[in-house]
Amino acid sequence: MAMKQVANSAIKAIANSGSSSLLTRQLHASPGSKKIVGVFYKANEYFTKNPNFVGCVEGALGLRQWLESQGHQYIVTDDKEGPDCELEKHIPDLHVLISTPFHPAYVTAERIKKAKNLQLLLTAGIGSDHVDLKAAAEAGLTVAEVTGSNVVSVAEDELMRILILVRNFVPGYHQVITGDWNVAGIAYRAYDLEGKTVGTIGAGRIGKLLLQRLKPFNCNLLYHDRVKIDPELEKQTGAKFEEDLDAMLPKCDIIVINMPLTEKTRGMFDKDRIAKMKKGVLIVNNARGAIMDTQAVADACSSGHIAGYSGDVWYPQPAPKDHPWRYMPNQAMTPHISGTTIDAQLRYAAGVKDMLDRYFKGEDFPEQNYIVKAGELAPQYR
């Protein structure tokens, strides 16, 4: 691609120039100097509390010195909504936009149209549904994410949420902080995970890690996906393939959503599909909020058809104060956090740096990182 050739030739010129300070000046002046914008959540007082807290505006993925020393311009902000936001100001001339699923810069077709210099959209993390991928593909943009960077983080978090729901943690914690003590009020709906049927909808990288972590709990494990997992892993985890999603739903005590948000999965769990689930089902969704019909979930929690719902994904994000999931019964929600542990931040910051480095050098990214490449969407987003 043309943009890579430019960067590549600039790099070659620099590599031949010898001195590193000279190198920097040359880059500054060169057509290879890029405007890179990062949209992250703001840390404020929390930034100084952890030296590894790189995933916030203040931490800027730890890339500032590295980028600026190469003559690139690096703007970071959390101000991403509305016509007067900081992001909007930079849309017309940015070359690269980095964002995260935790505080996503929604890259609409309109923004893509305005972004005449835009070449590359990077997701620091996994999940690029905040980008209008079709519009990005049509505009010839490259969209890539740090595949694998936080799959362990999310799988661990899913198992935590399964246990929180099955064992009815939240009402117990409430009793403690309100000065109460009522074991019965927790116990009447607290269960062991052992022996229950857990189904994951989607058995990609995260779903597989979840199945491995569930294995010693002696559950009945089911999975639905477009394709079967590796027979070796199927044997190792004992998970059974369910080709027909609607046939799997009524079998599950616990359902975990592990699919990307695409045009096919948007709003997929509506009133009708929830009705197919077992009464009293527990749902964990760390995938994307918009896979669910928001109001249908809230209604089913109120009626008791869903006996517990936990996840860290919402639509939109940040979730507004009046989002119904904040107020529905038996929820164990958090803001979008599972993929942005300190460990995950360090991994996806390194992954973003690696891709920027390759971009500047005109090299390809690791194949699994591409979401949109040369006008084509990755299979999971088709």
Place this chain on the structure above:
Amino acid sequence: MAMKQVANSAIKAIANSGSSSLLTRQLHASPGSKKIVGVFYKANEYFTKNPNFVGCVEGALGLRQWLESQGHQYIVTDDKEGPDCELEKHIPDLHVLISTPFHPAYVTAERIKKAKNLQLLLTAGIGSDHVDLKAAAEAGLTVAEVTGSNVVSVAEDELMRILILVRNFVPGYHQVITGDWNVAGIAYRAYDLEGKTVGTIGAGRIGKLLLQRLKPFNCNLLYHDRVKIDPELEKQTGAKFEEDLDAMLPKCDIIVINMPLTEKTRGMFDKDRIAKMKKGVLIVNNARGAIMDTQAVADACSSGHIAGYSGDVWYPQPAPKDHPWRYMPNQAMTPHISGTTIDAQLRYAAGVKDMLDRYFKGEDFPEQNYIVKAGELAPQYR
């Protein structure tokens, strides 16, 4: 033992009598008729919400019909404290006292002295530290619990609590219910469990199940106990034996307490021992509250030396409204719940029924159930 011979001969007489209605009457009149008192937590409005909710006063372990049809008297109550409580009224003439760790009837030396007819103390669950075991042994009482009945329940709960602390769940949930959204306020101290060092102090039935469930998380697993675990399990889990507790403490990111409360372990984690732990340590304690020095834990949470403390055990129970653990920072506490899931209740109710049946028949209990037998304490309580 004499009491067993009586029960045994009564049973033999009944077994020979032929008709079951006659049988019942005979038993009523027979010297084998026992007064059994159960002390459980009260369910109130929660009782009717689950047909399997047997562990409460109203559920009475599902034993009422069975006991009364054999001519025994069965009193259940949650009123267990003070000189005028319901329990106190029955102390002088009860034969069997059943209690649970969740709402323990504290059986002091004084109560044992008053209980002239007392023969058998049963714990519906695991952990008989609510009984003065030395006094019970001296009085020739039998103390037994349903060993194994809720070990899976507790191990699962411990893993949940490890994840809740490591991943900093509670502040995230708080944000949701207070209308807030601040990813940074969670993320700056949220980590993956992967790669961290987890040490269990005690690797008995529960500790072993925890190690097995931790295995796929790719942690560095350590354990301290009086004896090494089975080499096969050591190999399977990769857990390393640490003979010297004080040498293990500073190595652990996460410490899980899995010891019984005995005179040796009471208050064992005081200021000095907590100081030996890594700064920022996370502690999970579903064993017994009194193993910790209450104020030392609260102080270390306030100073940040302990970065998170989660458990379901307190001293005393119910925890008073002013218990400092309710108010210390970074706690993820609940009332005593982990071993009283619905699944656990069904198992320990069955175990109590089995032991009562054997008691009436003059048969021995399963050997592992005995805590005090013929004046001797079980090894873990010595």
